[in-house]
Amino acid sequence: MRIGMPHMGNIFIPFKAMFQRLGVDYIMPPVNNQRTLSLGVKHSPEGLCIPFKLTLGNLIEAAELGADTLLMIGGYGICRLGYYAKVQEQILHDLGYDVEMIQLGVSERKFFGLLKMIKRLSNNAPWTKIVPAIRFGLAKSNALDRIERVVQKVRAVEQVKGTANRLLAKAVKAIDQADDYNTLNKVRMDYIDQINQINKDGQTQPLIVGITGEIYVLLEPFSNLDVESELGKLGVETRRTLFLSEWTKFSFFLNSLGLNEKARIHKAALPYLKRDVGGDGWESVGEKVLYAKEYDGLIHLAPFTCMPEIIAQNIMPATKENIPVLTILCDEQMAKPGMLTRLEAFVDLMEWKRRAQKNH
Amino acid sequence: MIRIGIPRALLYYQYYPMWKTFFQELGAEVVLSSPTTQTMLSSGASRVVADTCLPVKVFCGHVLSLVKECDYIFIPAIRSVQRRVYNCAKFLGLPDMTKAVIPESPPILDIDIDVNKGKRVLYQAIYKLGRHFTWDPLKVRRASIAAWQAHLNYRELMSSHSLTPPQAIEKMLGSSEVEPKTHSSHSTSTQGTIAIIGHPYLLYDEHINHRLIHRLEQAGNKVLTPEMLTTEELESAIVKLVGRAYWTYEEEVVGAGGHYLESRIGGVIGIMAFGCGPDSLMMDVVRRQAARLNTTPFMSLTLEEHTAEAGVVTRLEAFLDMIYRRKRKQVEVCV
Known part of the structure; x- marks a missing residue:
C-alpha cells in the first residue's frame, strides 16, 4: 500500500513524520506548483473552488508517482468539501488510475475515525507505536507554527526584506528532517533566535492586519499568492486567525472533550449570523466583530464560489463593529499584480485611518 | 390580520402548500410574491455580492418586492430534512443574510x-x-x-398525476396563485422525449430559464421532470452513482439524472445555476455517467443573470436537432 495525500501548507511535514515512524510507504506529490494547478483545473468541473482543483492536482501527481491509496478529507454537514472525495475518485478512475480513496471524516467521530484510519494504514501497528507517532507529528506542527508566528512579526519590520522568509524556508526544511524531540526543540529555538536577531527598523509601529477566511486558502500560500509575505513587504504585520497545529488540536482532540475554542467567536457572530453555515463562514463573521477594535484591518480570504464565505461576505458589511475589510477571492485566474494593487490601496487606507485617529 | 410574506423562490416550490396551510390555520394571511420579473432579478442582484448564486439573487428580489406588502417575511433555515443529509450553506444562512442585505425588510420569521x-x-x-x-x-x-397533511397531498398529487409543482399548486390552491402556465398541448406526434433535471426553483421559474419547458413542448417534445419519478427510483439511482445522498436535494439532480440516463429516452438536459456549489459537483457526476454509458445525449445549461434568451434557444435547437437526427438514423438502420 503506497499512500498519497494532498497538500495544505505544511501539512505534509507532520504526516510524513508520523508515517515514517509507523513504516507507512508515503509518496509525497510535488509541492503545489503551476503544473499541479493546471492538472487540477483541466480535470475539474469549472464551478469548483481552488481547494478542489489543487487537491485534485496533488492526487493526480501522487497517482503518477505510484500511490495507490489516497487520503482525502470528507464527512457530512460541512460545506461541499464532504462530497469532494467521491467526485475526485470518479475523476481519477475516469483518468485510468486504479486508486482507492480513503476519506478522513472531519465532522463526526473524528477522533476515533482518525485513530482507526491510522491503524488501518499502518497495517495494524500496536497502539503503543501509533500514539507516540501522532504525538511527534503534532510536535512538528507545533514547532512550525511557533516559528511562523515570529516570522509574521519580524517580516513587517525587517530592514532587508525577505530575510525572515528565507530563514523560515530553512527552518521548515530542518524541522522536516528532525528525527527526534531533541533535534526538533533545538531547531525550533535556534531559528526563533535567528529570526528575532534580524536587523529591524526600530522606530516604526507596523499596521496590524488580521487574516481570516476559509482554512485551505489561509494555510496554503500557493493558493493565495502568498498574501502574508506581500503584506510583510509592505510593512504590515499579519495575524492569521487559524494555524494548523491549533486547528488539529481542537478539532480532533479537544472538541471531543467538549472544549470549544470557537465558542467566543460564535458568540460574537450571533447578532448577525445565528447558525453554522458550514466551512468557516460563521467564524469569519465572528472574527470581524471580535477583531474590529484590535486590528487596523482585516483581510478576508475565500475561494471563488465558496458557499459559506459568500454568506459571510454578504453579512460582514452589516455589522456595527467597523473595520476595513478586503475580501480576496482566490482562484486560478488570480494574478499577482492585481492583488498587489489592491493590497497597496488597502494599506494606504489603513494608514490614513491611523493618522486620522492620531490627529483627533 | 397578520400578513406573512412568502417569496416565490427557492423552497417555495417544495413546501408552499405546507407553509400556507400552517399560517392560515393560525389565522394569518399569506402574501405571495408575484412571478419573477427582470426588475426583481436586478434589484435582488444589486443587494448581494456578485458571486452569490442566481437563485439567491432571485430570492432577494422577491423579498424586496414584499417589503411593503406584509408584516413578517417567512424564511426558514432548513439544515437537514433527512438524517445525516445536509443542505447547502446558502439555505442555512438565508434568514441572516437577508436581514443583512435588506435592512428595510419586515421582521423575519425563521x-x-x-x-x-x-x-x-x-x-x-x-x-x-x-x-x-x-x-x-x-x-x-x-x-x-394540517400543514403536514397538505404537504403529503401535494406530493401525492405530483407523483400520481405527473404534475409539475406549479400545476399541482394551482390544482390545490386555485388558479390565482400561479403564473400563467401553458399546458402541454400533448400533440399526438411527439418528436422525442426529453428529461430535464435540476432544482425546482430553476426548472419552474420561467423568467430565469427562459421558458425552457414551454419551448421544448412547443417543439413537440414530451417533457419529463424529476417530480414524475418515485422516491424508490430516485434513491436507487443515487445509490448506484454516489453510494449515499450527501445533499438534501440530491435526488432532483443525481437521482433523476441517473434514472433518466438509463431509461431509453431522447435526451437529458441538466439545468444548473452559475455559482451553485452543490450543483457544480452533482451535475459533473451525472455528466460523467452520461459519458460512461454513452447511450443518451446529455446537455447541461448553466443559468445566470446574463444568460441571454438567444443563447439558450440556440443551444436548445442544436441539442434537439442532434436528437432528431439520431432518431432518424436509428429508424433507417432498423428499416
Whole structure:
C-alpha cells in the first residue's frame, strides 16, 4: 500500500513524520506548483473552488508517482468539501488510475475515525507505536507554527526584506528532517533566535492586519499568492486567525472533550449570523466583530464560489463593529499584480485611518 | 390580520402548500410574491455580492418586492430534512443574510429545521414559530398536522398525476396563485422525449430559464421532470452513482439524472445555476455517467443573470436537432 495525500501548507511535514515512524510507504506529490494547478483545473468541473482543483492536482501527481491509496478529507454537514472525495475518485478512475480513496471524516467521530484510519494504514501497528507517532507529528506542527508566528512579526519590520522568509524556508526544511524531540526543540529555538536577531527598523509601529477566511486558502500560500509575505513587504504585520497545529488540536482532540475554542467567536457572530453555515463562514463573521477594535484591518480570504464565505461576505458589511475589510477571492485566474494593487490601496487606507485617529 | 410574506423562490416550490396551510390555520394571511420579473432579478442582484448564486439573487428580489406588502417575511433555515443529509450553506444562512442585505425588510420569521437533533427540538422549533400567532400549543399542533397533511397531498398529487409543482399548486390552491402556465398541448406526434433535471426553483421559474419547458413542448417534445419519478427510483439511482445522498436535494439532480440516463429516452438536459456549489459537483457526476454509458445525449445549461434568451434557444435547437437526427438514423438502420 503506497499512500498519497494532498497538500495544505505544511501539512505534509507532520504526516510524513508520523508515517515514517509507523513504516507507512508515503509518496509525497510535488509541492503545489503551476503544473499541479493546471492538472487540477483541466480535470475539474469549472464551478469548483481552488481547494478542489489543487487537491485534485496533488492526487493526480501522487497517482503518477505510484500511490495507490489516497487520503482525502470528507464527512457530512460541512460545506461541499464532504462530497469532494467521491467526485475526485470518479475523476481519477475516469483518468485510468486504479486508486482507492480513503476519506478522513472531519465532522463526526473524528477522533476515533482518525485513530482507526491510522491503524488501518499502518497495517495494524500496536497502539503503543501509533500514539507516540501522532504525538511527534503534532510536535512538528507545533514547532512550525511557533516559528511562523515570529516570522509574521519580524517580516513587517525587517530592514532587508525577505530575510525572515528565507530563514523560515530553512527552518521548515530542518524541522522536516528532525528525527527526534531533541533535534526538533533545538531547531525550533535556534531559528526563533535567528529570526528575532534580524536587523529591524526600530522606530516604526507596523499596521496590524488580521487574516481570516476559509482554512485551505489561509494555510496554503500557493493558493493565495502568498498574501502574508506581500503584506510583510509592505510593512504590515499579519495575524492569521487559524494555524494548523491549533486547528488539529481542537478539532480532533479537544472538541471531543467538549472544549470549544470557537465558542467566543460564535458568540460574537450571533447578532448577525445565528447558525453554522458550514466551512468557516460563521467564524469569519465572528472574527470581524471580535477583531474590529484590535486590528487596523482585516483581510478576508475565500475561494471563488465558496458557499459559506459568500454568506459571510454578504453579512460582514452589516455589522456595527467597523473595520476595513478586503475580501480576496482566490482562484486560478488570480494574478499577482492585481492583488498587489489592491493590497497597496488597502494599506494606504489603513494608514490614513491611523493618522486620522492620531490627529483627533 | 397578520400578513406573512412568502417569496416565490427557492423552497417555495417544495413546501408552499405546507407553509400556507400552517399560517392560515393560525389565522394569518399569506402574501405571495408575484412571478419573477427582470426588475426583481436586478434589484435582488444589486443587494448581494456578485458571486452569490442566481437563485439567491432571485430570492432577494422577491423579498424586496414584499417589503411593503406584509408584516413578517417567512424564511426558514432548513439544515437537514433527512438524517445525516445536509443542505447547502446558502439555505442555512438565508434568514441572516437577508436581514443583512435588506435592512428595510419586515421582521423575519425563521425556523431551524434539523432532524438530526431529534423530534423534540423540531417540535419546539415549530412551537416557537407558532408563538408569534398564538399561545395555545394545541392550536399550533393542529396547524402543523394540517400543514403536514397538505404537504403529503401535494406530493401525492405530483407523483400520481405527473404534475409539475406549479400545476399541482394551482390544482390545490386555485388558479390565482400561479403564473400563467401553458399546458402541454400533448400533440399526438411527439418528436422525442426529453428529461430535464435540476432544482425546482430553476426548472419552474420561467423568467430565469427562459421558458425552457414551454419551448421544448412547443417543439413537440414530451417533457419529463424529476417530480414524475418515485422516491424508490430516485434513491436507487443515487445509490448506484454516489453510494449515499450527501445533499438534501440530491435526488432532483443525481437521482433523476441517473434514472433518466438509463431509461431509453431522447435526451437529458441538466439545468444548473452559475455559482451553485452543490450543483457544480452533482451535475459533473451525472455528466460523467452520461459519458460512461454513452447511450443518451446529455446537455447541461448553466443559468445566470446574463444568460441571454438567444443563447439558450440556440443551444436548445442544436441539442434537439442532434436528437432528431439520431432518431432518424436509428429508424433507417432498423428499416
